[in-house]
Amino acid sequence: MARTGARIYLGYKRTQRKVRKLPREAAAAQWELRHEAAAESLYQLAVDLKGMYIKSGQFIGTRTDMVPLPYTRSLSRLQDQVPARPMAVVRETIESELKRPLEELFATFDEEPIGSASLAQVHRATLPDGREVVVKVQYPEVAGLVRLDVRNLRTIVGIVARREPNFDFRAVVNEIGSQVPLELDFEREAEMTRRIRANLSAVPGVVVPRVIDDHVARKVVVTEYIHGARLLDRERLESMNIDRTAFAKTVAEAYGHQIMVDGLFQADPHPGNILVLAGGRAGLLDFGLTKELPVAARLGFARLVIAAGDRDPHGIVAAFRELGVKTKSEEPEDVLPLMQLMFDARPMDTPQAGELQVRRGAMRANPVEAIPGDLVLLGRVIGLLRGVCASLGTPLSPMQMLRPFAERALAEAGAGATEDAAAAS
Numbered sequence: 001m002a003r004t005g006a007r008i009y010l011g012y013k014r015t016q017r018k019v020r021k022l023p024r025e026a027a028a029a030q031w032e033l034r035h036e037a038a039a040e041s042l043y044q045l046a047v048d049l050k051g052m053y054i055k056s057g058q059f060i061g062t063r064t065d066m067v068p069l070p071y072t073r074s075l076s077r078l079q080d081q082v083p084a085r086p087m088a089v090v091r092e093t094i095e096s097e098l099k100r101p102l103e104e105l106f107a108t109f110d111e112e113p114i115g116s117a118s119l120a121q122v123h124r125a126t127l128p129d130g131r132e133v134v135v136k137v138q139y140p141e142v143a144g145l146v147r148l149d150v151r152n153l154r155t156i157v158g159i160v161a162r163r164e165p166n167f168d169f170r171a172v173v174n175e176i177g178s179q180v181p182l183e184l185d186f187e188r189e190a191e192m193t194r195r196i197r198a199n200l201s202a203v204p205g206v207v208v209p210r211v212i213d214d215h216v217a218r219k220v221v222v223t224e225y226i227h228g229a230r231l232l233d234r235e236r237l238e239s240m241n242i243d244r245t246a247f248a249k250t251v252a253e254a255y256g257h258q259i260m261v262d263g264l265f266q267a268d269p270h271p272g273n274i275l276v277l278a279g280g281r282a283g284l285l286d287f288g289l290t291k292e293l294p295v296a297a298r299l300g301f302a303r304l305v306i307a308a309g310d311r312d313p314h315g316i317v318a319a320f321r322e323l324g325v326k327t328k329s330e331e332p333e334d335v336l337p338l339m340q341l342m343f344d345a346r347p348m349d350t351p352q353a354g355e356l357q358v359r360r361g362a363m364r365a366n367p368v369e370a371i372p373g374d375l376v377l378l379g380r381v382i383g384l385l386r387g388v389c390a391s392l393g394t395p396l397s398p399m400q401m402l403r404p405f406a407e408r409a410l411a412e413a414g415a416g417a418t419e420d421a422a423a424a425s
Helices: 002-021 024-049 052-062 069-079 087-098 142-163 170-184 186-199 234-240 244-262 295-310 313-323 332-343 355-365 373-392 398-424
Strands: 120-126 132-138 211-216 220-224 264-266 274-276 282-284 290-292 368-370
Touching: 002 024, 024 052, 024 069, 052 069, 087 132, 087 220, 132 211, 142 170, 170 186, 170 373, 186 211, 186 220, 186 244, 186 264, 186 290, 244 264, 244 282, 244 295, 244 373, 244 398, 295 313, 295 373, 295 398, 313 332, 373 398
Parallel strands: none
Antiparallel strands: 120 132, 132 220, 211 220, 264 290, 274 282
């Protein structure tokens, strides 16, 4: 890992020196080659080390709005194209967890997985009664790897943060480090899937798979199979001829409802976990990384969404304080760039020239001194949703699309407070 990091770092330094005297087009070509080499090195590193490294690569691979295209091309393969485990390992895990032979559990079972990612791989099967299902099977060694990965990532990110304050992601790693181990409990994932399916049942155009209740264990979970196309399957997506803007709004509405109304949300909406269904409906998959928001955090985030949409720096400062975000300066003109850095309320079609330098300058001028874990995951969801919008080519901002749900949450909270006051009097 250290060797790979050093090779990437030194490669960029060499390219930096090499392009100083080159014409603009030649310099751009050299940077493209360097990005491609670095991205492929990171992909191979994640595949070799597995666990949290794959999950980190998945996140980077969604950020088409933030990182060079070669990174998203290489790292998007981590969504569901990680090298799979042999069928013998899969069979052993299923039979030891569900306490029955594979042939009794399933009428058919496809040995070739339809997806393999950071913690598990997924196989298509049919139950004895003929229902089509997907079987998610955890890698046997992954629990130990995750504990080691969290420790190593905290060390690496801490070193980077001290050397490069603009890249201080310690709060992100700490929150993900506390949440990812929960993904290893598939019984919890099954319960979260049931709850979110019930919560979203009245949201138009959103489908969550049903859990097969008697096929759930700590390392195995079985859900109904949903027919659809993954966002990463560009050819099939083109053939479906959907309204991409309407689809992006449907996905954002699903998350707005989860975050603002229910206070329980799936915190991993990368393209591998979203299906495009017939009629432009959205299928949501994989509820392992699911977060329950306290009421105070939910309402504080709702106020941040409103203030961001209004471009109200004083409101943003107040919302940050309510949420527990501490920055070196709390002057509104200093906090607004940080909000844009963390949640990015701009439409996708805003010009990008010089943006990265501006953002780095904002972080350097006004570093974040404290940020609560709840907000880290919310920021991650907004970032991933931006990646989804970018992959669809839609000029939308997730923060703008969340606004109706933020207004609803605050209105309901206000109505509840009024009713409580009336009852008390």
